[in-house]
Amino acid sequence: MFQVIIDSLIRASELALIAVGLTMVYDVLRFASFVHVQFGTVGAFIALSISLVVPLPIGWAILVGVVVACLVTGYLGVLSDRLVFARLRSSPAAILMIASFGLGMVMQYGVQAIWGAGARSFPLPLTRPWVFWGGRISPSGAAVLIAAVLAMLAFHLLLTRTKLGIAMRATADNPPLAEASGIYTERIIRIVWFIGAALGALGGIMLGLVAQIQSGMGFEIMVAVFAAAIVGGIGNVYGAVLGAVIVALAENVGLAINWAPLLQLTGLTAASDLYIPVGYKTGIAFVILILILLVRPRGLLGRRS
Amino acid sequence: MIDFIVYLLTIVGIYGLIALSLNFQYGQTGLVNFGQVAFFMVGAYFSSIATAILGWSVGVGFVLAILAGGVLGALMALPIGDLRQDYWAIATLAAAELIRMIFLNTNLGSEYVGASYGISGIPGPFRDYFSTDAYGYFYLALVIVCVAAAYVLVTWLDRSPYGRLLKGIRESDEVARALGKDVRNARIWSLVIGGAIAAAGGSLYAHFVGFIDPRFFMPLETFLIWAMVIMGGPGNNLGALAGTLVIEVIYNSTRFIHVPSEYSATVAALRMVLIGVLIILVILYLPRGLVPERRRRYPRPERLLTPSTGDRHAA
Numbered sequence: 001m002f003q004v005i006i007d008s009l010i011r012a013s014e015l016a017l018i019a020v021g022l023t024m025v026y027d028v029l030r031f032a033s034f035v036h037v038q039f040g041t042v043g044a045f046i047a048l049s050i051s052l053v054v055p056l057p058i059g060w061a062i063l064v065g066v067v068v069a070c071l072v073t074g075y076l077g078v079l080s081d082r083l084v085f086a087r088l089r090s091s092p093a094a095i096l097m098i099a100s101f102g103l104g105m106v107m108q109y110g111v112q113a114i115w116g117a118g119a120r121s122f123p124l125p126l127t128r129p130w131v132f133w134g135g136r137i138s139p140s141g142a143a144v145l146i147a148a149v150l151a152m153l154a155f156h157l158l159l160t161r162t163k164l165g166i167a168m169r170a171t172a173d174n175p176p177l178a179e180a181s182g183i184y185t186e187r188i189i190r191i192v193w194f195i196g197a198a199l200g201a202l203g204g205i206m207l208g209l210v211a212q213i214q215s216g217m218g219f220e221i222m223v224a225v226f227a228a229a230i231v232g233g234i235g236n237v238y239g240a241v242l243g244a245v246i247v248a249l250a251e252n253v254g255l256a257i258n259w260a261p262l263l264q265l266t267g268l269t270a271a272s273d274l275y276i277p278v279g280y281k282t283g284i285a286f287v288i289l290i291l292i293l294l295v296r297p298r299g300l301l302g303r304r305s
Numbered sequence: 306m307i308d309f310i311v312y313l314l315t316i317v318g319i320y321g322l323i324a325l326s327l328n329f330q331y332g333q334t335g336l337v338n339f340g341q342v343a344f345f346m347v348g349a350y351f352s353s354i355a356t357a358i359l360g361w362s363v364g365v366g367f368v369l370a371i372l373a374g375g376v377l378g379a380l381m382a383l384p385i386g387d388l389r390q391d392y393w394a395i396a397t398l399a400a401a402e403l404i405r406m407i408f409l410n411t412n413l414g415s416e417y418v419g420a421s422y423g424i425s426g427i428p429g430p431f432r433d434y435f436s437t438d439a440y441g442y443f444y445l446a447l448v449i450v451c452v453a454a455a456y457v458l459v460t461w462l463d464r465s466p467y468g469r470l471l472k473g474i475r476e477s478d479e480v481a482r483a484l485g486k487d488v489r490n491a492r493i494w495s496l497v498i499g500g501a502i503a504a505a506g507g508s509l510y511a512h513f514v515g516f517i518d519p520r521f522f523m524p525l526e527t528f529l530i531w532a533m534v535i536m537g538g539p540g541n542n543l544g545a546l547a548g549t550l551v552i553e554v555i556y557n558s559t560r561f562i563h564v565p566s567e568y569s570a571t572v573a574a575l576r577m578v579l580i581g582v583l584i585i586l587v588i589l590y591l592p593r594g595l596v597p598e599r600r601r602r603y604p605r606p607e608r609l610l611t612p613s614t615g616d617r618h619a620a
Contacts, residue, residue, distance in 0.1 A: 032391040034339070034398075087589055094337045094390050098531060099588050101339065105528050106581035113574035215574075219524060223399045230395065279410040286399045293392055294384050 001256075002135035008245070008252040010141050010210055013148030015221070016244035017203030019228040020155065020237055021196030027172040027235040028192050031096035035080060036200055037225055038107040041218035043073040043201020044208040045115050048122060058123060066147075066205055070198040077197025078190050086186075104218075112215035119212040144206040151202055152241060155195070159237065168192060172235070224251070224285040231292050233302025242300065247285050254284045309560070311441045315513060317546075317553045318448035322455050322506030324533040324545040326499040329459050332539035332598065333468065334495040335475030337394040340381065340401030341530050344374045344500045346522035348507025350408060353424045353517055358414050363430040367508045374504020377404075378496035386489035401527065409519040423518025427511050448509055452546070455502050459542055462498070471495055525577070529556065532584050538594025547596050555580060 022036040051058070051065035084099055122140075129136040159165035170178040171188040179185050207217060228247045232239025260274035276284070292299065323345055330336045348370040355366035385396045413419030435443050462468045470491050473481045478488045511517050529552060537548025556576065564572050587594065 026391075032394055034394070084585055084589070091592075094331075094335065094394075095588060095592070097337055097339075097391065097394050098535060099585055101528060101531065102581045102584035102588070105525070106578050106585070109574045109577035109581065113571050113578060117570060117574070223395075223402055226395045226399070230392075234391070277410060280406060283403050283406055286403045289396065289399055290384055293388060293396060297388055297392060 002133045004252045004256045005249075006135045006137050006141070008248040010144050011251065012241075012245040012248035013144050014203050014207045014210075015224055015228045015248055016241045017148055017151060017206065018200045018221070018225045019232075019240040019244050020152070021199040021203075022225060023229045023232070023234055023237060023240040024168075024172075024192050024196045026229070027237075028168075028175075028189055029085065029096070031093040031100070032226070032234070033100045034097060034222070035100040035104040035107065036196065037218035037222045038104045038111075039073050039077060039197040039200030039218075040204025040207060040221070041111055041213075041215060042076060042107055042204070043069045043198075044204040044213045044217065045111055045120075045215075046072055046201070047205045048120060048208065048213055049115075051122060058125065062122060062209075066202065069205060070201050073201035074194040074198035077193040077200075080197075081190060081193045086189075108215055108219060115215065117215055119214040121212050122209055124209070138210075140209045144209055147202065147206060151199065155199070155237070158195075164188075164191065220282070223282055223289065227285040227289040227292075230297075230299055231288060233299025236299065236301045239299055239301035247288055250288055251281055251284045255281060308438075308441065311445050313553065313557060315441070315445045315448050316557075317550050318445070318452045319506050319510045319513065320530065320533065320553060321452050321546045321549045322509070323503045323530050324537070324549045325452070325455050325459055325542055326503035326506070327530050328534050328537075328539065328542060328545040329462070329502065330495055330499040331534060332541065332545070333459075333463065333475065334471040334492060335390070336492060336495060337390045338397045338496070338499070339394045339524075339527055339531075340397030340399070341503060342522050342524065342526040343381070343397070343401035343404045344377060344503035345507040345510070345526065345530075346401070346404060346408065346519075347373050347377050347500075348504030349511035349517050349522075350424075350507075351504070352508035353427045353511045354413060356512070357424050357427045358418065363428060363512060366512075367430075367505070370504045370508035371501045374500040374502070374507070375497045376500075377504070378498070378500025379493055381500075382493040382496040386493050398524065398527075401522075401524065405519050405522055408522075421519065423516060424511075425516045427515045427517065429512050429515065444513060448513075451505060451509060455505070456542055456546075458498075458502070463542070467491070467494075529580070532580050535584050536587055536594060538596045538598060540598030541594070541596045544594050544596035544598070548594065551595070552580060555583075 018037055018040050021039070022033060025031075025033045025036065047062065047065035047069035049065075050068045051061040054061040054064045056064065080103055084103055085096060088096055088099060124140055127139050129138045130142070157165075159169060167178070167183045167188050168191065170181065170183055171185045171192075175185050178188075204218065207213075207221070211217075224247055228243035229240050230243070231246055232241070232243030255276055255278060258273060258275060260272050263274060296302075323341065326344065327338065327341050330338050330341075351373040352363075352366035352370040355361045355369050356363055381397055381400050385392055388396075408419070409421060411419055413424065418424060429440065429444065430447070431443065432440065462471075470481060470486055473484075473486070474488055474491060481488050481491075533548035533552045534545050535548070536551055537546065538544030559569075559572055559576055562572070
C-alpha cells in the first residue's frame, strides 16, 4: 500500500507541475491551452540533449540540463505568446484553443523532426532503490518528489510574498482594474507564460526521469493534466496541485484495488479477481474528468462558475 | 498517376464528409469538438465488425455505422450540453482517447482480431461486379454520391429554422436562451447529426482500405480535420471541402518529393509542422478561410430602432 502512495506522489508531482502552468495561463487569459503539455516534451528533450554533452558527472549534467531546459522552454512560452496568442487577445476562446492545438502540433512534430520518434531515456546508472516501510523508491523518484515540492514552494512564495506575485493575481482577477492600478498587464502575461512553460518543462523532465522521453509524451498526459486542473478548479493554482494528487491517487489506487468483492456484492460477477487492466490507466483520469464536469464543473476549489 | 488521382479524390471525399461534419458542429454551432476522430473511428469499427466479423452485408454495416455515430454524438454531448466551450474541447478530446483505448484493449471474436492487431479482410461493396481498375472509379463515384447527400443535408439544415438557431447559439447562447430556445437540446442534436455524417465517412474509409487498426485514429487525425475546416473557412460547407483538398494534397505531397529513405521520417514530421504553421497563419491573417462564410443580411428593422417611448405610453 505504501508503494501505491509513493507511486501516486511521484505521478502527482509530474502532473502538478504541468497543471499549475496550464491553470495559470487559463487564469490570466481565459482559454484552455492545448499547447501546454508540449512544453513538457520540449523541455525533456532539451534537458536530455544538454545532459548528454555537459562533461560533468551525470547527476550534475542533468541538473545543468534542467536549468537550461527550463529557461529555454520558458522563453519558448513567451515567444508563443508574442507570435500567436498576443495577436488574438480579443478573439473568442474557441479560436485561441484551436490556435493552441495547432501550435502544440507544431511543437510535437518539430520535436519529432529534430530528435526522431523513438523513445529515449536519461543515461542514469542503475541504482538499487531505497526501501522503507515496505515501499521502494528509486533515487530519481526521490529527486522528482523533492524538485516538485521545492518548485511548488518557491512558486507559492512568489505568488504570496512578492510584488510580482500580487501583480499576477491582480491581473488574473481583473485585468482592466490591474491596468488602472499601474500594472503593465502585458508584461505580467509574458511572465505568466514564462513561469508556466518553465514549470511545464520541469514536469516533462520529471516524467522523463522516471519513465521514457518521446515526442508523443506530452499528448499522452494531456487528459490527466486537464483532469487535474479541472478537478481542482481551473484557474486555481492550489486546486491544480490538489487535483494532481487526486488524479494520481485514483489512477494508482484504481489499478491496485481488486474490484471483485465490490462487484460480487452487486451480483454482476462471480470472478474472484478483477483488476482494471493497465491499458485503461488514462481512462481513470477521463472518468474523473467526466464525473467532475457532471457534478461540479467549476472544480473543488473553483471560485467562478 | 491517374490511379493516384482517383485514390486522392476518394480520400478527399471521405475526409470531406468528416470535415463537413466538423463544420456543422463548429462552423455552424460553434462547438469545439477536439474528439472528431472518435466518430470516424466508431463508424469504421462498427462497419468493419458488422461485415468482416459478423458477416453481415456492407449496407447493414453502413447503416449501423451511421446509427453508432449518432448515438456516440448524443453520449458525448449529454454530460457537457450546458457547459462552456473549454469543457467541450477537453471532454471530447478525452472521450476520443478513451474510445481508442477501448478498441486498443478489446479483442473482437478471436485472439488475433481487434485490439492492436486491427481488423483485416473488410469487404468492399459490390466488389465482385468490377475489375480492380474499374472498382477504383466505382468507389470514387460512391463516395461522391455520399458527399453530395451530406452536402445537401447540411445545406438544407443551414437554411432551416434549426440552422438559424444553431448560428444564434454560435454567436451568443445567452441570446438564444433569452428567446426561449432549448440550447442544450440543439447542441446535442448538432453532435448527433455531425456524428452520423462523420461515421458514414468512417464506414466508407474502412471499406475502402480494407484494414483498420487503432493507430489509424490518433488525435493527429482530429487535428488534420480541424486544419481542413479552418483552412477552408468555418461556416461554409464549400470551404470545408476546399480545405480538405488543400490539406490532403499537402499531406500526400511527400509522394512526389523524392527523399532518401533515412530522411523520410523527418520529412513526414515536417509535413505536420507545415500544416500546423499554416493553421496558425490562417487564424492570424485569414480568419475567415479560403471560402468565407456568406453572412445573410436582413433588412434593418427601422420601426424598432426609432424612439418609441411616447408610443408605449400611448398604448
